[in-house]
Amino acid sequence: MSAPASPVTPARHRVVLWGTGVVGSMVAAELVDHPVFELVGVGVSNPDKVGRDVADVCGLPGGSTGILCTDDVDALIALAPDALVHYGPTAAKADDNIRLISAFLRAGIDVCSTAMTPWVWPGMKQNPAPWIDPITAACEEGGASCFTTGIDPGFANDLFPLTLMGLCGRVDSVRASELLDYTDYEGDYEDEMGIGRPPEFTALLEIPDLLIMAWGATVPMMAAAAGIELDDITTTWEKWVTPTDRPSAKGVVKAGEVAAIRFTINGIYQGREVISLEHVNRIGLDAAPEWPAGSQDDVYRVDIEGSPSISQETSFRFTDGSGRAPAVAGCLATGMRALNAVPSVRDLPAGWVTALDLPLIPGVGTIR
Structure with a gap:
């Protein structure tokens, strides 16, 4: 009988995180020492957060990461991340979301997001064309993929x-x-x-x-x-x-x-x-x-x-004794679904990605 195969060291994925609200801040905390994902940049829309260390903005332990929050989309794209994990605002700010996400897609950067919940099923007839066509075009131009999840819908x-x-x-x-x-x-x-x-x-x-x-x-x-x-x-x-x-x-x-x-x-x-x-x-x-x-x-x-x-x-x-509410724990699960999907989304052909396109996502690197 041959010896069991040695565990394979998972590939690292360089990610930019956009949005440091409830969900984004909790995901940032999980990224600090994650063996599979490397946080290389953080984007924010609040001018009060620009120039501050992500540890300060998100209340992370350790005091400093050396990563400063920015609203400069071009600078984040220039970091050439493997993916953007996007925890931006809801579809109430659809134009802002489309503008930002399209920029990353056109640059060939895959996007996993929780924001635009109608995109959970892009083919839904209620989705207006101005919400769908720019993303379709950006995916084609950059050869990138766009996946949206969320806890509901999600x-x-x-x-x-x-x-x-x-x-x-x-x-x-x-x-x-x-x-x-x-x-x-x-x-x-x-x-x-x-x-x-x-x-x-x-x-x-x-x-x-x-x-x-x-x-x-x-x-x-x-x-x-x-x-x-x-x-x-x-x-x-x-x-x-x-x-x-x-x-x-x-x-x-x-x-x-x-x-x-x-x-x-x-x-x-x-x-x-x-x-x-x-x-x-x-x-x-x-x-x-x-x-x-x-x-x-x-x-x-x-x-x-x-x-x-x-x-x-x-x-x-x-x-963990923090006393945080179950609804907040659900928010973290929402964010982690998007992050943990990154490796699988990267393996898929360019274009829209839905839950039906994804394999089982067990969360590589979660047991450590």
Whole structure:
């Protein structure tokens, strides 16, 4: 019997990180001593961060990395990184994202991003041509690839349900749910979801076309993966008004204001709902007690009715004593999905990349 092969030292990938908000800062901390990825540059859009060491901006241990944050895109491209990991703003700033990402792609630099969630499935008909065509052209010009992930839409609503669907002989329906307490969450939700607003306020995502475009891309993706074409995509939206004041990380949600929302995005096939995404987001675990909740607090859940029927819950937690909320742990998982995809994205042909194009990504270098 021959001796077992020696472990292969993984190739190093030089990356530029753009965006030092909640997600980008946590990913930067993971990059400091990562054996597979070398952080070579950091881009920011906030002028107050320009010229400061990334350790200072992101609160990294050690005091200094020697890498200064910059808003100079050309200077970052000149570093000739293997990839850009992009944790920029949402599609609300689509023009800025497209301009930045296109520049890297045209230079032949692959991009893995969490920002433009409609790009999770570029073929979704709700994607406007000005959001798609410039990236298609930039990929062709530079021979580079562009992959977008995210926690919703993203791996919780594509990788998880699609993997479980592959265990079935028949799927009558599949539902992927986010069931989170937002009490300690500091992300944007007032105008987007209407939490902390009067019930008569119309949140941006309450508008069906905006909701489908912003967070519904995985619905047609799952349909395509299953070999069907949906007849329609519909939405539902519910609000729960709190009878008492509720404290949160962003202030007090007052009595009479919306303290929980529940919405669904539903893929219709042959007259029935076959694919559904569901969000239940609360300020306080006791809010909207009649709405779905997990067997644990703060979970992502997949329910499949079929042969066999399957239920799965996934929770994200920090166990380092930092006290950071589960929603923040989910944000880190979001960022790491994009980073860990870099080696596989680099191996793919130029153009758009979706979750359906990627192999299993086990996270090379994570055990060390």
